[in-house]
Amino acid sequence: MSSSTFVFLFLLSFLTSFRACAQNPTYVYRICPNTTTFSRNSTYLANLRTLLSSLSSPNASYATGFQNATVGQPPDRVTGLYLCRGDVTPEVCRRCVAFAVNETFTQCPNAREVTLYYEECMLRYSNGNILSTLNANGEFSMENTQSITSNLVRFTELVLSTMNQAATVASNSSRKFDTVNAFTDFQTLHGLVQCTPDLTNQDCLDCLSRIINQLPTDRIGGRVMVPSCFSRFELYLFYNEAAADRTPQPQLNSAPPPPPPISIPSPRPGESGNSTVIVIAVVVPTTVIFLLLVAVLIFRAKRKTTAYETEPLADGDDIATAGSLQFDFKAIEAATDKFSQENKLGQGGFGQVYKVLINPLLTYFSIYINMLRLCIKTIK
Template identity: 30%
Template sequence: MRMETKNFMTPLRISLCFILLFLTTTSAQAPVYSYNSCMNSTSISPTYKTNVKSLLSWITNDSSISKGFNYTTISSNNGGDNDGYGDAVYGLYSCRYDITGYFCQFCLTTAVNEISRLCPDSVTAILWYDVCILRYSNQSFHGKVSLSPTWNVTGPRKIKNSTETKRIEDAMEGLITKATIETKQFWAVEEFDWGDNETLYGWVQCDRDLPSDECRKCLNAMLEIFPQCCGTKVQWAVFAPTCGMRMDDEKFYQKSDDNGTSTSRKLIISFSVLGSVALLCFSVYCFLYRKRVRKDEMMLDEETLNGDLPTIPLITILNSTNNFSKASKLGEGGFGPVYKGILPDGRQIAVKRLSQFSGQGSEEFRNEVMFIAKLQHRNLVRLLACCLQEKEKILVYEYMSNASLDSHLFDDEKKKQLDWKLRLRIIHGIARGILYLHEDSRLRVIHRDLKPSNVLLDDEMNAKISDFGLARAFEIGQNQANTKRVMGTYGYMAPEYAMEGLFSVKSDVFSFGVLVLEIITGNKNSGFHLLEHGQSLLLYAWNIWCAGKCLELMDLALVKSFIASEVEKCIHIALLCVQQDEADRPTISTVVLMLGSDTIPLPKPNHPAFSVGRMTLNEASTSGSSKNLSINDVTVSTMLPR
């Protein structure tokens, strides 16, 4: 699966897309979870489990290039289909006849992930979605009818009278005949005029490896089930492992035009009109192409981006966000808007749609996807998938239901829910996340925009750092870098970064120190000097600490829950982190040790850095604004190989 590899093909591609849209009547449907059947075993062998994993991997890859159906056998001794040694896994996948390419692959990728979760120790497993089925067993089932287990579903609408049940049976019998005798295509669809300006839509389909007579046998068995399970309903479906049928009062499939003359006429008109448009677009494009930056000519190959990160079809993202509606919008980041989405299986996601004006080119996006997909830690927000269709550059993250830390910390009512035990846990979580970025991940990552709005909270209020932005590889051994493009948020920037563009791991340590002081005080560093104190939060905390009155810094909401020694230690550590000279600041690994120990002596902190970029209470951030974001302002991050 590749995006377009040559830029000069863009106008022609656009024209062809117009033609396809002109001829298409119904868009492909996103997968909806239906049913699963798992035969678990406590004696399943490790070899069999390994073979199952290999099968699922094969399904994910093969579905992108097949015509929506295939089967195989995975055996540790390569015994083939006739292998009978118990460790062989026989697998099959099938998509509805009109679901191919991206949509088939996405349904099956979703199914692969779910069957691994739902059936981890199964010898035999089946997972149905409305548009695809995935199946494996330790017994060969290729070309054989399987009628167990069966599954059915019905809609709320009922038929008008009992005579309609017989009409529906007759209609479906006609479809079975069409699929198995007339066309022998293993599937058939039809629109039925039901009277009173009503149309019903029917569909039948078998596995494509079944002979016609076996397909008919399977479909007839499903039709026999219909009166008992679904005979009073207008909307219904019945499935077995090797076949299925469905009827609905809404069109749920995509049917090609069978009228050759009409299709030809449409093609002639389309090519006549759009051919001229394509020529004009091509001419304009050739002129503009000379001015384009060469680096954006690079090829974006989704297979090379896939690795550990799945791709997701654009149509699924559009459906999940209601076409990027205003109601779905969570906020605006530095590189584009962020939306809340709901996948067909009910999972909530955060969708970051990178703006074409963001300044992030193909190479930077590729680096971000390739790198961030490898970052896996409980205190980092997880990147789930990406999309590179139709010139869109989209990242899909896990959704954080409790939004960002700032939405709680700086709200007079919500902050009351953050007792000291919870705030201390959040501090520890942020520190562990930074430690992973700085020392435990494959490359050393400098975040450069640590702040409360970039710390998200999950269902259990665990802290997760978000936004790792545009990753960039540095030379081996390099511990510090310089940039002319300073990105981040005033109030959280280390002085050497804000004033000179110099950044290192100590830049993030400085930001962490500011974060800790804000968590303890419940006040923002930016604008703090406009309060009655008349000085920055850092300087005010320093003076209070020197006077031995640390607890006066504490948020009043903590009065009933604080532990004095823990509060004092956290303030002390924060002041060590915000020292003016970066050489005096501890590393994050030292910070984690100090947070977790009551016996490690803490050095006396030097004077903190002066507040950089004083702003009003309504702080203007160079990274953009947010409202209850799950993936907040996009941030430039930097990678340093160890």
């Protein structure tokens, strides 16, 4: 054999093996009590082979992800089922079940009662009646290695409430399956719960409630599995979200809704020709204006007595007359309809708030601007 042919055959064998390995389901756990066993030439073994062949046949119900069967008569009767995770495709389900069937006699060679867990499916059989019967024994749990370092109580409450919400939805559905999302601290909590569909709604809810309380909520992820149901949560998306027929869940810990927009009222009847707006019409007491003017004059007087003043104020920046800062009370009274209660909007930090016409509003704003301008120039 030439070297090139050898290399080609080696690569072909390697790629074929790699592809087959990549398609293998991920093994998780097994339950093989070995309390009762069977011999290699027993009737039970023959019935078991028939059962496993039926469950892994091309005509099995991979689209529904669940099937059960019973073969033989007591004491050699065997009952079995498979359950594929609710978010996997029928083809992934078929491959997982076929792989589990082939692994049965390797994982649990002589046991009459076996449960094999894979990421994508579960295979179970027994010499007892396991159909439509709640079994929460043989609990198996796994947890993420990373612990919750802050807000443990809050995180625990979120996990339990979210997973119990999913359990309620799953128990009332025909598939006995649900996934759920919740949002916390800029991260998304992903959860998945599932029961075998042969359980009643109440049995499914009881099973899920029991194992949800056993979840390792002090970690950022974990799962608990029993023969009749399982649950899992993570801070990353571990299931096929597109394939899971998930009911949208309300967002938790979301920001509060924005405040409603402020509406602008229409003019009152008879106020044609002038638009009205909502403004803060501040009726400033005469005392405040007087104190402000006194403070400005005192400050200017002190500056003139020091040697640091280098130039006089420019023309027009000084206070020309006292009348330039006086308010026309009659104009304010007319603009607010004599301070009527209909025009009153509320109470502000400087007095009562009224709705006024646009022209008086501009007048008052110009007064405030002039006052501010004079104070700035004076300080400079």
